[in-house]
Amino acid sequence: MKITGLIVTILVGGLLIYAAADFPAWSDPNSPASTYLSPHFIEKTMEETSVPNIVTAVLADYRSFDTMxxxxxxxxxxxxxxxxxxxxxxxxxxxxxxxxVLTGVTMRIKEGKLPPSDDFERIDTLWTPPDLIIKTVCRLLIPFIQIFGLYVIAHGHHSPGGGFQGGVILGASIIVLAISHNLRTVVKRMSEKLDAVLCAVGVLIYAGTGALCLLLGLNFMDYSALASVLFVDPIMARSHGILIVEIGVGIAVMCTMVWIYSNVSSRGRYEQGL
Amino acid sequence: MSDLISIIVANYNYWIYITLMMIGLYAMIAKNNLVKKIVGMNIFQTAIILFYVSIGVKKGATIPILQHGHGHGAHTVVHAVDYVNPLPHVLMLTAIVVGVATLGVALALAIRVYDRYNTLEEDELLAQIREK
Amino acid sequence: MIWPIDLAILTLVVIVGIGALMVKDLLGAAILFGAYSFMMCLLWTVMGAVDVAFTEASVGAGVSTVFFVGAVFRTSRRTKD
Structure with missing residues (x-):
């Protein structure tokens, strides 16, 4: 298998390098990819959508069907x-x-019976005490990470960022909580059901915005139709439509990251986590 | 000498993208461990992203965020030559996030295989399947 | 767009990528893959693709490394090649 793989790889690589000789030189301003469609986006984005970050505008407005x-x-x-x-x-x-919780005494209680007082928390057989320094630092850090995530989503129009990045940062903040404490702490705050429902809600916000434009009389995902609902002019409506869509993307990405992490790290048992 | 440098600079990105792509392809074909194969898959994917981003670069251009004042800013004229081509960035931005989602699915499959056969090595897996 | 930095990082990327596939420990491979992603993020900042770089920094170097570590933790670190 190794020899076959090597032969195939070298053959394909040689062919591709032979083809690469015909490519336009790197950083050539007149290459075909940079002269056909993109000048329109660069020159017209500010007029048509009033969004300075061209990537955000193209992602959520011009190519919104793709992103959906x-x-x-x-x-x-x-x-x-x-x-x-x-x-x-x-x-x-x-x-x-x-x-x-207070003394650290562990009890083994038979099924169906409850612990003697409310001070007890349920643990798994694999339980290890979380480190105090890591726990405290993460607890202090998580709110700031989440605020940064919200900023990235909301400020995606003017700086690098948007729904995907902000959603991943928000999801990462919850993953940090799961790593520093344990998975039970996360499930207590954000249950599996809520996670799954929010995942679908994010996609629904995106598709629903598009459908609303359709109901208001314009094409699917043509946000200028939202002008009559949001009481702004059609250009600003496109800018606001992008924000609504980015929020949907952010929710969907955040919940998917947490969902995948909790399933992968606990092997689908939702017990101990990493 | 300067000719050689300009030829290398003009093509180095494309050569490296092909090298990375072939490293990923070789890892997917020949590596024995499933997690190593998944790493190879990700390297392959990153190589394609590198190719797309290299296409969009323009000499002397800045990042694709327009300079703007307050208000709509429609009165300032924008020249396409001054900004990097944003279209490949858009395509690749979504590709990265979809990539991490497919990575999750691939790892889930690997964990499932480990649960059933208690190994991640391809030859041991094949031997166990043949015995049955 | 400064080509010496671009060339240097591209060379490093190949070395780290080969290292991630050669190392005989899956946890090490996961961490080296994180380093590889971060090099890529640097490369895209050099090329002016700031949005892609931001995504790669949060997704590639952050979350996907955590996924790898989680999966390796739940399976085994052992590998033959």
């Missing part, structure tokens, strides 16, 4: 990981482990 299905692909990937990995326990285990 990319979001759908991410959503389906989340569902695929869930279906592949998630295992539901058919029978409850015979004994559960509970730990007293």
């Amino acid at each position: 299905f990319e979001t759908t692909v991410i959503f389906s990937a989340g569902v695929a990981v869930f279906i592949l990995l998630r295992t539901f326990r058919r029978k409850e285990p015979e004994a559960r482990h509970y730990r007293h």
Whole structure:
């Protein structure tokens, strides 16, 4: 297999390098890719959508149909990981482990019985005490990470950023919580069901914005139709439409990242996490 | 000498993209471990992104965010030569995020295989399947 | 768009990429893959693709490394090649 692979690789690579000789030189301003469609985007974006970041405008306005299905692909990937990995326990285990929060005493209690007081938290057999320094630092850091994520989504019109990056940063903040504490802490704040529902809601916001434009009498995803709903002129309506769509993308990406992480890191059992 | 440098600079991005792509292809074909294959798949994907981004570069141009004042700013004239081609960036931005989602699916499949056969090595997997 | 930096990073990217595939420990491979992604992010900043660089920094170097570490933690670190 190694020899065959090497031969195939060298043959294909040689062919591609032979073809690369015909490419336009790197950083050539007159290359065909830079002269056909993109000058229109660069010169007209500010007039037509009032968004300075051309990438955001093209992503969510000119090519919004494409981006909608990319979001759908991410959503389906989340569902695929869930279906592949998630295992539901058919029978409850015979004994559960509970730990007293203040003293650290661990108890083994038979199924069906509750711990003696409310100070006990349920733990798994693989439980290891989380490090105090890491826990404290992450607890202080997570709000700032989340504010930064929201800023990236909201300020995507004027600086690099947008729904995808902001969504990933928000998802990463929750993953940090899962790593520094444990997966149970995350599930307590953001249940699996909420995660799955928000995933779908993100895609729905995106597609719903497009459908609303259709209902208001213009083409699918033509945000200037939103002008009558948002009480602004059609150019600003396109800018606001981009923001709404980016929020949908952000929600969908955030929840998919958390969903995939919790399934992969706990092997679908939602117990201990990393 | 300067001719040689200009030829290298004009083509180096394309050569490296082909090299990376072939490294990824070789890893996907010949590596024995499933996680290594997934790493190879990601390298292959990054190579294609490198190709697309290299296409969009223009000499002497700046990042594709327009300079603007307050208001609509429609009165300032924008020249396309001053800004990098934004179209490949848009295509590749979504490709990266979709890439991480497919990476999640691939890792989920690998974990499932490990649960069933207790190994990630391709030859051991094939031997176990043949025994049955 | 400064070509010496571009050339240097491109060379490093190939070395780190080969390293990620050669190392005989899957956890090491995951971390080297994170380094590879970060080099790519640097490269795209040099080429002026700031949005792509931002995405790669958060997705490639951040979340996908965590996915790899999680998957390796749940399977095994052992590898033959």
